[in-house]
Amino acid sequence: MTVRAFGTPTAKNPLAPMDIARREPGETDIEIEILFCGVCHSDIHQARNEWKNTVYPCVPGHEIVGRVTKIGSKVTKHKVGDHAAVGCMVDSCRTCPNCQVGLEQYCHNWATFTYNSPDKHLGGHTFGGYSSHVVVDEAFTLRVPKELDLAATAPLLCAGITTYSPLRHWKVGPGKKVGIVGLGGLGHMGVKFARAFGAHVVLFTTSESKVADGLRLGAHEVVVSQDKAAMAKHAASLDFVLDCVSAQHDINEYIGLVKLDGTLCLVGVPENPLPVHPFSVILPRHSFAGSGIGGIAETQEMLEFCAQHGIVSDIEMISMQKVNEAWERMLKQDVRYRFVIDMKTLA
Numbered sequence: 001m002t003v004r005a006f007g008t009p010t011a012k013n014p015l016a017p018m019d020i021a022r023r024e025p026g027e028t029d030i031e032i033e034i035l036f037c038g039v040c041h042s043d044i045h046q047a048r049n050e051w052k053n054t055v056y057p058c059v060p061g062h063e064i065v066g067r068v069t070k071i072g073s074k075v076t077k078h079k080v081g082d083h084a085a086v087g088c089m090v091d092s093c094r095t096c097p098n099c100q101v102g103l104e105q106y107c108h109n110w111a112t113f114t115y116n117s118p119d120k121h122l123g124g125h126t127f128g129g130y131s132s133h134v135v136v137d138e139a140f141t142l143r144v145p146k147e148l149d150l151a152a153t154a155p156l157l158c159a160g161i162t163t164y165s166p167l168r169h170w171k172v173g174p175g176k177k178v179g180i181v182g183l184g185g186l187g188h189m190g191v192k193f194a195r196a197f198g199a200h201v202v203l204f205t206t207s208e209s210k211v212a213d214g215l216r217l218g219a220h221e222v223v224v225s226q227d228k229a230a231m232a233k234h235a236a237s238l239d240f241v242l243d244c245v246s247a248q249h250d251i252n253e254y255i256g257l258v259k260l261d262g263t264l265c266l267v268g269v270p271e272n273p274l275p276v277h278p279f280s281v282i283l284p285r286h287s288f289a290g291s292g293i294g295g296i297a298e299t300q301e302m303l304e305f306c307a308q309h310g311i312v313s314d315i316e317m318i319s320m321q322k323v324n325e326a327w328e329r330m331l332k333q334d335v336r337y338r339f340v341i342d343m344k345t346l347a
């Protein structure tokens, strides 16, 4: 079937309406009418070919929540009318060692990402959630706990799981001092989760105007990173730092905040390499790591955690027509703290 979408034919065009094909649901597929889609900075990197791997036309969007409109004969997870969600992946090989332990994002044969991956069903490549409907195998869909506000849940599908997963993996909790770098979509979820896990949370921001919000969102301390004296106070003191910055920056400054045997984990994916000085990791025995989204089971666990703890994203709702403007605002660090598209404005 043909559905309405917003996408771009090249790296240079603004997003504009287009029609795309979706498959008819197979036995294990569900069809979702998309109600809300979050706007991730990865959408901008990908649409503008900053990672040098984009295929066009590109329809971004991987923070999808909606209503189930059709189900295949073997579907057990959802009924027609349920709310359902889709994040950054729509399939993987399901057989490699990483898939078998629920780490589909690290599939040896590459996960099928929600957009810009080869489409196993229709040929061509996958199209994301800036569209009216999506058809996904139920194994890669999530149930939305009924306690959660639907629009504010959309960003949990990428910004939420991408911060939840490394904070869990590195066992952030009581007695740990944790730094979150960059208060955008990912960063604000990182602050909320680190606080909910019981850590002492220090937010590092380049935006003086975000200090009060940082404290309100759960940070115990907020450091404006241009203030070198304030930065120096935290030198070699943090157990774990989560770097959520979307642009070029000096990573060595933040690795230097980590204490003996601590870790700086990168989740931000700026366009170009980030040089690491050897002494940044050598003294005193720092680990420089990275993390990619999270597996399907962990994403469901994160949604249940959010329902139990009353956690959702702080959002600004926009119409589909405002998405190009929203992207420009994100590039100016002017998002508080996730844009979510009201998909009924697509029609």
Ligand code: NAP
Binding pocket: 039, 040, 041, 042, 043, 045, 158, 159, 162, 181, 182, 183, 184, 185, 186, 187, 204, 205, 206, 207, 210, 244, 245, 246, 247, 248, 249, 266, 267, 268, 269, 270, 291, 292, 293, 330, 331, 333, 334, 335, 337
């Ligand atoms: P976002 O909402 O635009 O936030 C990025 C934040 O980075 C900004 O709010 C700003 O925070 C900081 N920043 C921006 N430009 C900066 C600069 N020139 N110098 C220093 N700080 C700057 O982006 P997002 O959606 O959270 O995504 C963040 C990054 O994570 C993107 O690169 C995205 O592609 C990546 N990502 C990775 C994964 C993964 O699986 N690893 C998943 C999703 C997204 P302050 O104003 O507080 O300084």
Ligand code: ZN
Binding pocket: 040, 041, 042, 043, 062, 088, 158, 159
């Ligand atoms: Zn994302």
Ligand code: ZN
Binding pocket: 092, 093, 094, 095, 096, 097, 098, 099, 100, 104, 106, 107, 108, 109, 110
């Ligand atoms: Zn696999």
